[in-house]
Amino acid sequence: MDLILFAVPFFFLLIGLELLADRWRGVRSYRLADSLNSLSAGVLSTSLGLVTKGLALLTYDFAWRHLGLFALPSDSSWVWLGAFVFYDLCYYWHHRLGHERNVLWAAHSVHHQSEEYNLSTALRQTSTGFLFGWLFYLPMAVAGVPPQVFLTVAALNLLYQFWVHTRHVPTLGWVEWVMVTPSNHRAHHAQNAIYMDRNYGGVFIVWDRWFDTFQAELDEHPVVFGITTPLASWNPLWANLQGYAVLWRDAVGTASWWDKGRIWFMRTGWRPADRVAAVPQVKADLSQFVKFAVPLAPARQVYALIQFGFYVLGGSYLLAHGDSLSGGALLLSCGWMMGSLYSLGAWLESRAWAMRLECLRLLLNVPALLLAQMLGLLPAGGAAGWSLLLYSLCSAVALGWLRRRAVV
Structure with missing residues (x-):
């Protein structure tokens, strides 16, 4: 069973309920163009994923068959539980490097481009993550986790992350110490300096606490959603290409051949010195932040x-x-x-x-x-x-x- 396909009607039902909650509580967390842009990115990702998912499946299956250290049974509840936790640990490092390396951020930034935060944001997914994403889950194959178990826990992990993309759930006490929640994931989607590059877990926030990447949401620092280099577009194709285009322009424009190659794998935001001098990037003052909008009848x-x-x-x-x-x-x-x-x-x-x-x-x-x-x-x-x-x-x-x- 394709769990994501089965969940689609529930996604839209919950989005409808959140819209009602918005109206009831006087919270404006939805704008039509922004939400359609997020959902369009999701539709594009799932459609193209039918063509690209073969790369991840083939490499995982090959590693499992030829490099697997153990023959783990697919009918053991302990294997399923261990795989669920193991997947989230792999996801943590996939997610973290997705924020810390230029070429990986070019793919993952799609998920962060929305300047709103609601359940439609959860469905805003990249279409190019397949290029490197499969590498981070090969340890599960080497450990002997069967492909059908891997695919299912991956889907369950993604389904869990849907509900944390809301502004309507406050902090949840002790749960904040163990699980990813709406509060600590709101901080993850912020462009405020204090929240940048924090809270990478998919289901469990314990990884962030162990690896010192946790940051709680603070009342004195209201979250400003979005990315520091705004998309300023409602086009899902450009949303997927923008990050690569920025890197390409710097790679082509720099005089250093060494910099042309390494820019892709340097820490996110790194640029060649001559490009910084020639085309400086000024970060927006968040106290004067204005969301992108285009009037439409x-x-x-x-x-x-x-x-x-x-x-x-x-x-x-x-x-x-x-x-x-x-x-x-x-x-x-x-x-x-x-x-x-x-x-x-x-x-x-x-x-x-x-x-x-x-x-x-x-x-x-x-x-x-x-x-x-x-x-x-x-x-x-x-x-x-x-x-x-x-x-x-x-x-x-x-x-x-x-x-x-x-x-x-």
Whole structure:
């Protein structure tokens, strides 16, 4: 069973409940564009993960079969419990190095880009973490943890982390000493200097206490969420590329060949001296911090929300059927999802060409549908195909109405 797919309806149910709690308590922890951007990053990550997850699975399985020191049984509760704890220790170091090394931060920073903090932030995941992430869990394979156990405890660890992304749960007393909680994870998502690079555990906060990386949330230092080099975009594709682009510009721009290579693996924030002099980066004054925002008419916000709902259905379909799809079908699906989410980001940013891009996207749904039927992604003449055409037609009508409304 794919636990993440099973959990998707509960994720959205809990997000709905948090929205009600926001309204009841007068807390504004949600903005539509920010939340859609976070959720879009999550949809993009799960979609592309169907293509990229093979790297981690193949390397783990190879290490388990050929390098495993023990033959641990998969039907032992002690193996499962030990694997759950072991995974979180590996996750701690994966997470910590994700904050402490430039190239790893380029991937992980996606999760921290939101300037809000709510349950939608939990679903904001990187699409490029597969490049190095698999390395941190090979010790489990060498220890003999079976692949099916590894995959399940990894999913359980990720599911646990969902609930700690909320502002509605206060400190939890003694629990703060043992478990990751909303309070100590809020501190982790801060860009305040006092909270930077702290609280890396996924389930257990004891690792941070043991390795001296713990910092409690303090009333006298209200958390300012986000990253010190703001994304300033609602586009999930750029969200995944921004960190690499910054490093690439410095690597290309520096005169030192040594610095061109080592910048990727230096401590996060390190830059060649000549690049610091030529292009200084001034950190924002958090006392004057202003969240990124782009004005968007209510009708256009509704259109964006409806479009995203359709993408969620598409992403859920891929999660449910991804293992049975051909390579060509997966690539087509991921390409369609990337193009759609890029268009949504442009729409939320109110780009001058966003309307034209949406029209093009809807027109391309027709050849995309025919290609999907040829590749076996969708049955010819099935309800899914007709639904896609009807959705495209209704969206085109809505676009025409929005355009006329803007002119009038």
